[in-house]
Amino acid sequence: MDPFDPALLEEGAGCGVIVQSMQDVEDLGRENHRKPLPPTPEDLSIVCFTSGTTGNPKGVMLTHGNVVADFSGFLKVTDKVIFPNQDDVLISFLPLAHMFERLIQVISQKKPTLSFHL
Numbered sequence: 314m315d316p317f318d319p320a321l322l323e324e325g326a327g328c329g330v331i332v333q334s335m336q337d338v339e340d341l342g343r344e345n346h347r348k349p350l351p352p353t354p355e356d357l358s359i360v361c362f363t364s365g366t367t368g369n370p371k372g373v374m375l376t377h378g379n380v381v382a383d384f385s386g387f388l389k390v391t392d393k394v395i396f397p398n399q400d401d402v403l404i405s406f407l408p409l410a411h412m413f414e415r416l417i418q419v420i421s422q423k424k425p426t427l428s429f430h431l
Contacts (some may be wrong), residue, residue, distance in 0.1 A: 354378030361410050375412070389417055 325332040407414035
């Protein structure tokens with residue numbers, strides 16, 4: 314990656330923003346490694362925004378539990394109909410803000426196995 318323009322660094326500093334390269338961020342992560350903390354079903358997973366086609370734009374907060382339920386329902390309903398494999402080609406017109414598109418992106422990569430722990 315090319316170095317940042319000094320004017321950009323100065324402008325960022327003037328706004329209280331530290332401009333960092335991806336390498337800087339990776340180095341910080343390597344130096345401050347922490348054990349991953351798995352999310353709980355109640356933790357926020359995604360904020361999906363609409364463009365506001367029927368009014369003002371809106372953001373919907375979905376938890377990990379919401380997303381797992383969405384995927385589980387889809388897999389249950391389509392289990393005997395859709396058999397995705399790595400050779401399949403996905404052509405989609407839906408934006409990633411659409412939850413169904415997110416679901417299809419994951420399903421098309423590899424049919425996931427979901428496990429539930431109570």
